[in-house]
Amino acid sequence: MSVLDSLAGTATAGTLYGIGVGPGDARYLTLRAAGLVQAVDVVAYFAKIGSPGNARRVVAPLLVAGRAEVRLEYPVTDEVPADSLDYQQKIGAFYRETATALAALLRQGKSVGLLAEGDPFFYGSFMHMWRRLSADFPVEVVPGVTGMSGCWTRANLPITWGNDALAVLPGTLGENELVERLRLADAAVIMKVGRNLAKVRRAVETAGLLSRAVYVERGTMADERILPLAECGTTGAYFAMVLIPGEGRRL
Template sequence: MTSLDSLAGTASAGTLYGIGVGPGDVRYLTLRAAGLVRAVDVVAFFAKKGAQGNARRIVAPLMGEGRTELRLEYPVTDEIPARHPDYQSQIAGFYRESAERLASLLKQGRSIGLIAEGDPFFYGSFMHMWRRLATDFPVEVVPGVTGMSGCWTRANLPITWGDDTLAVLPGTLDETQLVDRLRLTDAAVIMKVGRNLGKVRRAVEAAGLLSRAVYVERGTMQDERILPLAECGEPAGAYFAMILIPGQGRAL
């Protein structure tokens, strides 16, 4: 019988692995991702101050005792608007210092698995490490199930049909921009809802899409919450929340 480890392969010395760990349920990891989490010398992860870190929580069932871990703690997350100069300055410095810490370990020949919720190349902090380190060290990116894919599956919501176009929009956009882009697409996923929930709801309604919009919070996780956006009256949503607007193309 073929073992999980033989299917997933081994970790190479001095290599950085960007490991997509999916939307929240550990069972959605690929064989390669699960094997690497177990095989790398160091498991690294980003986390908010005072929090475990969602990616780290996801892989907890795969982590044995005595594993070497590297916690990379954000100096700021959603306390300051992302476009504010203070936010950009602090985050840029943090990414630079994080890359230096990873580089130091890679130079020692350690293999590092930097785990990322969803897919590493989709709104992921891993991309900032990849941009700084990929020219100097071997890097392998392991794709993962995106948060939006996990959410529309849990919501039992086919997102696109036939020739439908799909727009993925950050909720941090200006309200007018959101309305304009929503009016140009057949289906939409709005990410980074959080504190932008009120603004996003107004934009969806202004675009005439409120009746089709679904709010998904912590999709695939234990405390998952799914309901029509029209019934979601609170001014802010959870950090791990998104809005899905399915297309209405011709179903054969």
């Protein structure tokens, strides 16, 4: 066994693995994550209707022929407001059904690697499986490079200096609340931009931060876009965020 093999380890029967696959470039996977993608009995991943699944795309170079896969297709994503009753009912039912399906595999003694974009415990669907399954089955969470870390690195944008306080905000917040929270932060990352881009831009401008704000779309991926927020249109990509670097102590 090579040093890399020993570091990556093996998969244990009947265990659920939440595998953080990083921001989009497969080269940013940890050794443990890459090893598990190749070692688990079943690779499971979430995907939007009509999409191959972003997390699955990231690990595609590591998948071996014949590996069992389970595609978990969301009934809705950003086409329905996340705070609507319709969204919550559909997604809640989907998570319950998904947990039941994964539990069946685990009871069969299968090791299951559930892929998670970025880090599994950071705005990820994996958390909803962890909440439902961790009391009954062994679960290992494999941390990953967050999307925001990948994005500010690709944008060549140091995000916090000295005593800067960083705020991570979902773009789904109301416009006034975004403005209030941005005014309190030294530096900020706004996630879940997508169809909220116009609102996010207005909030950033109202908070007086537009000149520092950078829009990053599909950071670290082949079709990456990086530009000042002031030059953006009104609709962003699903995998996009806005970065506002701090201006703290520089020695």
